[in-house]
Amino acid sequence: MVKINFFPNNLEIQSQKIILRLDLNVPIKDKIILDDTRIVLCLPFIKKLIEKKAKIIIISHLGRPRGIKDPNLSLMPIYKYLKKTLQTNVYFFMGNIDHEVKNKFSYLKEGEVILIENIRYFEEETDNDEKFSKILASLGDIYINDAFSCSHRKQSSIHKITKFIDKSFAGPLLKKEIDAINLVIKNKKEPVTCIIGGSKISTKINVISNLIKKVNNLVIVGAMANNFFLYKNFNVGKSLVEDNTKELIEKIYEEAKKNNCEITIPEDCVVSTTFEGEGKDKNLDQIENSDIILDIGVNTIKKIKYIIDISNTVLWNGPAGYFENKNFLKGTISIAENISKNTIDKSLVSVLGGGDTLAAINKSKNKLSFSHLSTAGGAFLEYLEGKDLPGLSVLK
Numbered sequence: 137m138v139k140i141n142f143f144p145n146n147l148e149i150q151s152q153k154i155i156l157r158l159d160l161n162v163p164i165k166d167k168i169i170l171d172d173t174r175i176v177l178c179l180p181f182i183k184k185l186i187e188k189k190a191k192i193i194i195i196s197h198l199g200r201p202r203g204i205k206d207p208n209l210s211l212m213p214i215y216k217y218l219k220k221t222l223q224t225n226v227y228f229f230m231g232n233i234d235h236e237v238k239n240k241f242s243y244l245k246e247g248e249v250i251l252i253e254n255i256r257y258f259e260e261e262t263d264n265d266e267k268f269s270k271i272l273a274s275l276g277d278i279y280i281n282d283a284f285s286c287s288h289r290k291q292s293s294i295h296k297i298t299k300f301i302d303k304s305f306a307g308p309l310l311k312k313e314i315d316a317i318n319l320v321i322k323n324k325k326e327p328v329t330c331i332i333g334g335s336k337i338s339t340k341i342n343v344i345s346n347l348i349k350k351v352n353n354l355v356i357v358g359a360m361a362n363n364f365f366l367y368k369n370f371n372v373g374k375s376l377v378e379d380n381t382k383e384l385i386e387k388i389y390e391e392a393k394k395n396n397c398e399i400t401i402p403e404d405c406v407v408s409t410t411f412e413g414e415g416k417d418k419n420l421d422q423i424e425n426s427d428i429i430l431d432i433g434v435n436t437i438k439k440i441k442y443i444i445d446i447s448n449t450v451l452w453n454g455p456a457g458y459f460e461n462k463n464f465l466k467g468t469i470s471i472a473e474n475i476s477k478n479t480i481d482k483s484l485v486s487v488l489g490g491g492d493t494l495a496a497i498n499k500s501k502n503k504l505s506f507s508h509l510s511t512a513g514g515a516f517l518e519y520l521e522g523k524d525l526p527g528l529s530v531l532k
Contacts, residue, residue: 139532140306140311140314140528140531140532141304141305141306141531141532142305142306142307142308142311143280143305143306143307143308144305147278149185149188149189149190149278150188150189150190150246151189151190151191151246152190152191152276152277152278153190153191153193153241153244153275153276153277153278154185154190154191154192154193154276154277154278154279154280155193155195155272155273155275155276155278155279155280155297155301156181156182156185156192156193156194156195156280156282156307157195157196157279157280157281157282157283157286157293157294157297158178158194158195158196158282158283159174159178159196159282159283159284159285159286159511160174160175160178160194160196160197160198160211160214161174161196161197161198161199161285162174162175162198162214164198164208164213167212167213168213169213169214169217172217173511174511175214175217175218177309177511178282178309179221179222180308181282181307181308181309182194182218182222182249183222186222186223186224186247186249187247189246189247190246190247191244191245191246191247191248192248192249192250193241193244193249193250193252193275193276194218194249194250194251194252195252195255195272195293196211196214196251196252196254196255196283197254197255197256197261197286198210198211198214198254198256199254199256200256201254201256201257202256202259202262203256203257203258203259203262204257205257206257209254209256209257210253210254211228211251211252211253211254212228212253214251215228215251218249218251222249224247224248224249225245225248225249226248226249226250226251227244227248227249227250227251228250228251228253229241229250229251229252229253230253233252233258233268233271233272234271235271237271237275238271238274238275241275255292255293260292261291261292261293262291263292264290264291264292264295264296265292265296266296266299268292269292269293269295269296269297269299269300270299270300272292272293272297273297273298273299273300273301274300276301277301277302277303278301278302278303278304278305279297279298279301279303279304279305280304280305280306280307281294281304281305281306281307281310281527281531282306282307282308282309282310283309283310283527284309284310284313284314284510284512284515284516285511285512285513285514285515285516286515286527287310287515287525287526287527287528288514288515288518288519288523288525288526288527289526289527290526294526294527295526295527295530298530298531299530304530304531305531306528306531312508313508313510313512313515313516314519314528316487316507316508316510317487317510317516317519317520319449319485319487319507319508320350320351320449320451320485320487320520321346321347321350321520321522324350324449324485325448325449325485326352326448326449327352327353327446327447327448327449328350328351328352328353328447328448328449328450328451329351329352329353329354329355329443329444329447329449329450329451330347330351330353330354330355330450330451330452330453331355331357331440331450331451331452331453331454331456331471332344332347332354332355332356332357332358332360332453332454333356333357333358333360333452333453333454333455333456333468333492333493334358334359334360334453334454334455334490334492335358335359335360335376335378336359336360336378337360337363337378337381337384337385338378338381338384340360340453340454340517341384341387341388342521343453343517343520343521344388345387345388345391346520346521346522347451347520348388348391348392348395348397349391349395349397351397351451352396352397352398352447353397353398353400353443353447354392354397354398354399354400355399355400355401355440355443356399356400356401356402357402357432357436357440357454357455357456357457357467357471358454358455358456358457359375359376359377359429360454361401361402361429361432362375362376362377362429363377363378363381363385364385364401365401365420365429366381367381367382367385367386368401370420370421370423371423371424371425372423372427372429373407373423373424373425373426373427373428373429374409374425374426374427374428375427375428375429376428400439400440400443402420402432402433402436403419403420403433403435403436403439404417404418404419404420404432404433404434404435404436405417405418405420405423405429405430405431405432405433405436406418406429406430406431406432406433406457406463406464406466406467407423407427407428407429407430408427408428408430408463408464409426409427409428410428411428411430411458411460411461412461413463414463415430415431415463415464417433417434418433419433430457430458430461430463430464431456431457431458431463431464431465431466431467431468432456432457432467433467436467437466437467437470437471440470440471440474441470441471441474444471444474444475444478444484445474445478447478447484448484448485449484449485449486449487450475450478450484450485450486450487451487451488451489451520452471452475452486452487452488452489452493453488453489453490453493453516453517453520454490454492454493455468455492455493455496456468456471459492459495459496459499462499465496465499468496468497469496469497469499469500472496472497472500472504473500473502473504475488475504475506476502476504476505476506479505479506479507480505484507485507486506486507486508487506487507487508487510488506488508488509488510489509489510489512489513489516489517490510490513490516490517491511491513494509494511515527
């Protein structure tokens with residue numbers, strides 16, 4: 137198998153122009169950064185490149201402006217953050233990316249940084265336009281993709297740019313993401329348990345089908361479990377369900393049987409008549425027509441804790457309930473705290489992914505520890521599916 141070309145630490149990069157593709161897509165409201173996690177993760181590598189006296193050109197996106205210069209999606213707050221944090225000159229480029237642009241970057245000195253304004257302001261980026269990719273590539277001598285979360289997309293600054301630059305590498309954050317997921321699907325310590333939540337089976341069926349062949353236990357939580365209840369002829373009241381999932385679920389059970397994978401679904405749940413309401417514990421055979429299932433119940437929590445306790449590797453994607461209301465947060469926090477405890481006490485390999493999962497566990501009042509937290513979302517799931525991501529295939 138052809139391996140990804142990772143950035144070598146011993147590469148001489150003094151005075152080399154480095155195009156660094158990062159994921160600085162952080163939540164911003166009224167020009168204030170609400171969560172700087174993604175920026176903080178990028179800082180050590182930027183500082184290392186500064187120390188090595190490279191000339192650094194950072195490319196990133198924010199949101200989906202679709203080729204329109206939306207001021208609400210400007211990287212200006214991120215530029216100010218970097219200027220304040222990095223002990224070097226940091227510039228912000230807001231001009232056009234055309235054939236003249238290369239000359240505008242000629243003033244960059246060793247150890248200095250330019251952040252280019254939101255690359256998705258240019259529709260050529262999302263079109264993976266060849267001419268635009270060539271212009272981007274002309275800005276540097278070396279290209280480094282350290283944005284795993286964008287690597288499932290065929291976009292100019294991720295994909296075609298590599299065609300026009302001699303040296304292309306994957307950065308350390310990208311390597312960390314791949315190594316962590318490989319701990320679950322390739323270099324695994326068994327038993328391996330996968331906890332999958334979220335609302336739709338259809339969006340995760342390929343991930344589930346691929347994981348069934350690689351894990352020992354598959355635990356289904358969240359609104360996705362409602363479809364399994366229906367399949368087993370339980371009433372789900374007004375709960376969120378997906379149409380036409382019978383065949384998908386049949387396929388999941390067949391695959392699981394073939395691969396000796398144990399499937400666990402909740403045996404009790406917390407219900408309410410509204411999303412804003414109080415919660416009430418019920419067994420599956422007690423669900424009424426007016427009920428909405430919004431969390432897993434106490435017996436299910438105990439069962440999942442036991443499965444985690446006997447596992448050596450846990451992958452978790454998707455919360456266990458409607459965590460936005462604290463009345464339905466207990467299931468998710470209980471899972472998070474038990475995974476964290478086992479990670480600390482028993483060296484459990486724990487890999488957590490997905491924006492909702494991270495947002496939910498951030499509501500815990502305790503400090504939690506995991507082997508790896510992935511902010512990658514779509515790319516995380518597609519890599520788990522076994523897909524060859526476009527942004528990675530060009531780095532092989």
